Amino acid sequence: MFFEPKKGHDLPHNPIAACVSPRPIGWISTLSKSGIGNLAPFSYFNLVHNHPPTVMFACNGLKADGTAKDSWTNAEETGEFVYNVAAWKLREHINLTSTSFDAEVDELAEYGLTPRPSKIVKPVGVAESPIQFECKTTQIIHLESNSKENPSTIVFGQVVGVHIDDECLVDGRVDYDKVMHISRLGYLDYAVIGERFFMPSTYVKREQK
Numbered sequence: 001m002f003f004e005p006k007k008g009h010d011l012p013h014n015p016i017a018a019c020v021s022p023r024p025i026g027w028i029s030t031l032s033k034s035g036i037g038n039l040a041p042f043s044y045f046n047l048v049h050n051h052p053p054t055v056m057f058a059c060n061g062l063k064a065d066g067t068a069k070d071s072w073t074n075a076e077e078t079g080e081f082v083y084n085v086a087a088w089k090l091r092e093h094i095n096l097t098s099t100s101f102d103a104e105v106d107e108l109a110e111y112g113l114t115p116r117p118s119k120i121v122k123p124v125g126v127a128e129s130p131i132q133f134e135c136k137t138t139q140i141i142h143l144e145s146n147s148k149e150n151p152s153t154i155v156f157g158q159v160v161g162v163h164i165d166d167e168c169l170v171d172g173r174v175d176y177d178k179v180m181h182i183s184r185l186g187y188l189d190y191a192v193i194g195e196r197f198f199m200p201s202t203y204v205k206r207e208q209k
């Protein structure tokens with residue numbers, strides 16, 4: 001089949017996200033200007049650069065009350081956020097923290113998660129999550145959008161601190177079987193890392209390290 005998104009598709013559900021799968025999930029913790037914590041998952045998330053390490057997440061659409069998502073507001077206003085890895089053992093919590101609460105609710109406390117104090121930034125990480133990146137917001141881009149109700153704001157952040165649980169390091173490498181990253185597919189489908197393979201790099205030798 002072929003379709004032009006602006007003209008719609010004849011399928012029962014939009015296939016776009018399923019066509020770009022899997023997508024890593026950034027479980028993003030932030031702090032509001034007034035000091036209230038916030039936690040939400042974003043599957044329009046990725047590592048986009050290594051030197052310096054830089055991540056991005058996209059806030060698409062608005063909160064149920066028509067205001068900007070808290071993660072975007074907080075990352076913009078305070079200039080900081082924390083990426084927590086989305087691990088299999090936390091899948092239910094990850095899903096629950098996507099609830100559109102108002103800004104006064106700290107999802108971390110609401111769902112009994114443990115704060116892990118950060119070393120460089122103010123927002124805490126989720127202690128139950130085996131990996132955290134402390135990030136400083138570097139850029140905010142507002143994408144062109146079809147409607148005012150559906151804006152898309154991309155937040156970029158430079159990684160300034162990295163926490164990896166020691167038990168997830170085996171022979172000096174992050175062990176996927178210990179972390180058990182989950183990712184988002186299309187629709188309401190998710191995946192966990194299964195079969196893997198190794199291929200030597202054909203372009204830059206140092207990238208293999």
Ligand SMILES: Cc1cc2nc3c(=O)[nH]c(=O)nc-3n(C[C@H](O)[C@H](O)[C@H](O)COP(=O)(O)O)c2cc1C
Nearest residue numbers: 040041042043044058059060069070071098099100
């Ligand atoms: C697995 C998962 C991935 C999500 N990915 C995104 C995303 O990439 N962008 C987005 O705007 N919302 C995404 N959502 C919805 C947000 O988590 C939800 O809107 C949340 O309430 C935003 O919280 P905030 O207002 O505290 O920032 C996702 C939800 C789930 C369960």
